Every structure is written in C-alpha cells, then in structure tokens.
Amino acid sequence: EPEVTQTPSHQVTQMGQEVILRCVPISNHLYFYWYRQILGQKVEFLVSFYNNEISEKSEIFDDQFSVERPDGSNFTLKIRSTKLEDSAMYFCASSKGQGNKNSNQPQHFGDGTRLSIL
Amino acid sequence: LAKTTQPISMDSYEGQEVNITCSHNNIATNDYITWYQQFPSQGPRFIIQGYKTKVTNEVASLFIPADRKSSTLSLPRVSLSDTAVYYCLVGDMGTGRRALTFGSGTRLQVQP
Numbered sequence: 001e002p003e004v005t006q007t008p009s010h011q012v013t014q015m016g017q018e019v020i021l022r023c024v025p026i027s028n029h030l031y032f033y034w035y036r037q038i039l040g041q042k043v044e045f046l047v048s049f050y051n052n053e054i055s056e057k058s059e060i061f062d063d064q065f066s067v068e069r070p071d072g073s074n075f076t077l078k079i080r081s082t083k084l085e086d087s088a089m090y091f092c093a094s095s096k097g098q099g100n101k102n103s104n105q106p107q108h109f110g111d112g113t114r115l116s117i118l
Numbered sequence: 119l120a121k122t123t124q125p126i127s128m129d130s131y132e133g134q135e136v137n138i139t140c141s142h143n144n145i146a147t148n149d150y151i152t153w154y155q156q157f158p159s160q161g162p163r164f165i166i167q168g169y170k171t172k173v174t175n176e177v178a179s180l181f182i183p184a185d186r187k188s189s190t191l192s193l194p195r196v197s198l199s200d201t202a203v204y205y206c207l208v209g210d211m212g213t214g215r216r217a218l219t220f221g222s223g224t225r226l227q228v229q230p
Contacts, residue, residue: 004161033217043162043205045217056217091161093218106152107218109161 002026004110006092012116013082021077021113023092032075033093033107034067036060043091049075079115087117122206127225136193138224140206143187151182151189154205156223162205166191193226201228 005024013019025032034046047057049067066078075094079086093107123141130136142151150169154162166173168180168189179192193200203223209216 035218042222043156043218043220045219048217058217089159093161106164106167108164111161112159114159 004092004094004108006090006110006113008113009111010114010116012118015084015117016081018078018080019082019115021079021090021092021115023075023077023110024073025075025092025094026108027073029094029096029108031055031095031105031107032067032069033095034077035091035093035109036088037091037112038085038088046077082115082117084117087115089114122208122221124204124206124221124224126222127227129227129229130196131229132197133195136196136200136226136228138191138193138204138206138226139188140191141188142206142208145186145208146210148210149186149208150210151180151186152207152209153178153180153191154207154220156203156205162220165204196226196228198228198230200226202226 004026007022011019030050032049035043036046037043044060045058047061047067048055052069064080068076089112091109091112093109095107096105121144150167152167153165155165156162166175166178166180168182170182170186173180181190203225205220205223207218
C-alpha cells in the first residue's frame with residue numbers, strides 16, 4: 001500500500017536556525033498538508049497546498065513558515081528562526097482530492113519528523 | 119466543522135469487541151464521519167469513513183444511525199496492538215481539501 005514518507009525522522013536544531021522538513025506524498029495525490037503535534041497535545045493543522053499554492057492555513061502558520069513543492073515528488077516545510085516552542089512532531093499528509101458524492105477522499109499521514117529545538 | 123464528543127478513555131481485554139461512540143449533534147448535510155487511529159510517535163492512520171448506515175472494512179465497522187448525530191466505531195476481537203488513541207472527525211471530507219480538526223480522542227487500553 002502506498003505511503004507518505006517523511007525525512008528525517010528526528011531533527012535536532014539550535015534555536016534560531018532554519019530547518020527544512022521533507023515529505024514524499026502518495027504519488028497520485030493532489031492535496032498536501034502539514035500538521036504538528038506538540039508532546040501530549042492535539043494534532044494541529046498548519047497548512048494545505050494544492051496546485052502549487054497554499055489553499056488554507058491556520059493561525060500557527062505565520063511568516064516563520066513556508067511550504068514548497070520543488071519538484072514532482074517532494075513537499076517541504078521550512079521553519080525559519082526556530083524557537084523552543086517549535087519543538088513538536090510534524091506530520092505530512094496527502095489526499096487524492098475532490099471526490100464525488102459517492103466517494104471519500106481521506107487524508108493519509110506519514111509517521112512524522114520529531115523536531116527538537118535546543 | 120461539527121464539534122465531536124467521545125470518551126476520554128476506554129479499557130478492554132484481548133478478544134473482546136470494543137465500541138467507541140462519538141456524538142456530533144451539529145453534523146451538516148455534506149459532512150462525512152472519519153475515524154483515525156494513532157500510536158505513540160506515529161502519524162494518525164485512517165481507519166474508516168462513512169456517511170450513513172453501516173460501513174465495514176477489514177479493520178473495523180462504522181455504524182451511523184439515521185439522524186447521523188452520532189456514530190460508533192466497532193473493533194472486533196481487539197488485541198494488545200489495538201492499544202492506541204482513536205479520533206472521530208466530522209467534516210466535508212468528500213473534497214479531500216479541508217483541514218482536519220483533531221480532538222483529544224479516545225485512549226483505548228487493551229489488557230491481556
């Protein structure tokens with residue numbers, strides 16, 4: 001079964017540095033997402049991406065964050081000037097896209113990148 | 119998105135059937151009901167999705183009454199490996215675009 005893959009599995013970075021988290025969505029999926037989960041807390045939506053542009057973003061996704069699909073397979077999340085509170089699991093997800101009334105298009109998640117800011 | 123309410127935790131034993139009920143009184147006409155499972159340090163894993171009546175796959179069944187104000191995820195004959203957090207989500211999943219809003223989920227603990 002196709003999977004969403006994320007690299008690295010664990011990233012340790014000094015505060016103030018920039019990090020890039022990478023994701024390879026499922027190949028025939030059209031919609032891409034980033035979520036984060038701070039330890040012990042809920043999974044929170046960050047951003048969705050379709051047709052090479054952001055389609056929806058949350059309040060968390062401020063100017064510190066950016067996303068990019070640099071080629072036909074990768075989807076990246078860049079975090080600039082990292083802060084201690086950016087430490088979390090970051091999950092990438094993808095979905096096929098718009099379904100008709102008889103089909104459902106659930107989001108499929110990768111296993112995340114654990115980001116630790118020191 | 120419709121607000122959902124589900125039990126914070128449940129305990130079961132291996133081999134038992136587990137039913138987790140989720141309330142979603144304000145579900146909209148276009149909303150689907152989706153359940154995810156999450157193990158520690160892993161991403162949420164899609165289990166099952168439905169709109170009305172009953173849906174069954176190789177992992178679980180989803181029962182949705184006619185008024186759609188609640189739904190029940192049924193896990194037949196659970197094993198220790200089913201210990202996880204289970205999330206009920208309601209929204210217009212049919213487009214595949216909308217941001218998912220996760221609650222705190224139901225923490226299922228399966229004992230030997």
